[in-house]
Amino acid sequence: MLVGGAQSANATSVVHYRYEQVGDVKVFYREAGNPSAPTVLLLHGFAASSFMFRELIPELADRYHVIAPDLPAFGFTEAPARGEYAYTFTQLAKTIGQFTEQLKLDKYALMVHDYGAPVGWRLAVAHPDRVTAIISQNGNAYEEGLGDSWAPIQKYWHEPTQQNRNALKDFPTPASIKWQYLEGVTDKRSVSPDGYTLEGLQISRPGNADIQLDLVLDYASNVAMYPTFQAYFRKYQPPLLAVWGKNDPFFLPAGAEAWKRDLPKADIRFYDTGHFALETHGKEIIPVIREFLDKNIR
Template sequence: MASRAATRLLVAGALLASCVPHAAPIGASPAAEATATNACMDVSTTRYHTVSVDGLEVFYREAGSRDAPVVLLLHGFPASSFMYRDLITLLAGCYRVIAPDYPGFGYSAAPPAEEYTYTFDRLADVIEQFTDQLGLSAYAIYMQDFGGPVGLRLASRHPEKVTALITQNANAYAEGLPDDFWAFPKSVWRNPTAENLAQLRDQTTSPESLQWNYTHGVKDPRAINPDNWYLQQALVNRPGNKDIMLALLYDYRTNPERYPEWQAYFRKHQPPMLIVWGKNDEIFPPSGARAYLKDLPHAELHLLDTGHFALEEESVQIARHMHAFLDRIVGARISRRADSGGH
């Protein structure tokens, strides 16, 4: 594990160095080049914050220069911002990277389900208010799993704020909901008896299920950090937390209903999109990744030989794709800032 961590640090250094040539246009003044270089090389330690949103304490991780373009990382189920620990390091040299925990997840407040309405609309409201409180007027959104319906609600509400979308095993098409995995959840949505709901809750929050989420479809299960599922299990085992997870799993039925709306948003606004997808995912298979191309024919698609939590095996490759993609889309802001002397 130590050698793997060392390799990631070396690659992170290489990625940071790769930002520098693109940070200022050829022929820029020395002062402009220095400004751009400083913007890309200002690698801060990840900081851990909380902010009050919707009456709750929302935890988030942040790294990178406050002047850099923003990348907002939205996590999946049953994860938290912890899933982005490596990606944050790999991006922070060129971008301001922000990864919040939703209410009920990670280290954010988790009021009981009887006292707080856990829906995807509510999560999107919280993240929208979160971005407002942090003064984020423009940002790229990285979406994984649950991050898809949260991020796409946010993007379709405020297309003017979204500089780019990165979707990683986050679905927005019927083709991405295969019956071999989704048959039981769909049956519970149609017939939400107490018995069916309890079965859905217990199946999706069991130790076996949480570990499977991280290890199915991977090339080498021994390379997957078990901290992932042990941490998630500890958080899910908090009093009342399994009922919070169940509330959102049941509310997930509202997301396919929104697919036509999000697809219309894609067609109308043509947001720049990078699709990086674990092709061995049984939850959201690559058919869901390819479906985006129907409405976003210029999207960039990369299918990776891994599973649902693709960052566990492919964080370096995903970061490379993101740097190349984001440099084309939002990197010009760094150049413009450099040309103006930082003003």
């Protein structure tokens, strides 16, 4: 028989799968932990969904209330068709911001990855009093972090022609997603096919590729807001941990190191892997995240 404490810890580690109607978006999210415990909000990025946090969530749930939504156009969230919903980062942040308010999440630590970063930065700028700490897993906020892989995307930003859009047609495809999961990984056998297979199926849904190209175009708005995000870091000095795959072709280590300019106490750690560091180095990264949260918000 388990002792009472073990029963309690085991019960809080159970992950529940829920939906919350936010305007015309039915947001899917994963939830675990005691709602009275400090909240950790996990925001995934491109070529991913809340599924990327599947191993992290139960490892935090014994001490924290963990919420991981799927962004509109990702995972199991049900959102309107293109043309019926503005697929911009401002709108994604508005939807997720309303989601947090409906769930009454008035204080939370943010963990962000890729696209989840500019969504999270917008939440933090809008309500700095709500963010207790930040963890970034290859979630960028500095131009130094943009790798050479952005070149064709940047060309599209500057000249949003159909020709430049067509040049990116291979970006939102299952093959490209698989490449993103494997690029920069020394032992590719360490990458489970579950993640890139699931996201490959999601990207193949009718209309989703065009939505993703719309978001690629709008990513320029995030870069334009980098000075605003950086001003937030300087003014409010949130505790920050960066756990960074140093071989990421999109977000370079310099993007993580740049935080030291604005947050001198930032904890910056690099791992010998690619864009999806949790996929290959979860056993190393998860204890670091727990230690950071225990120190700063528990």
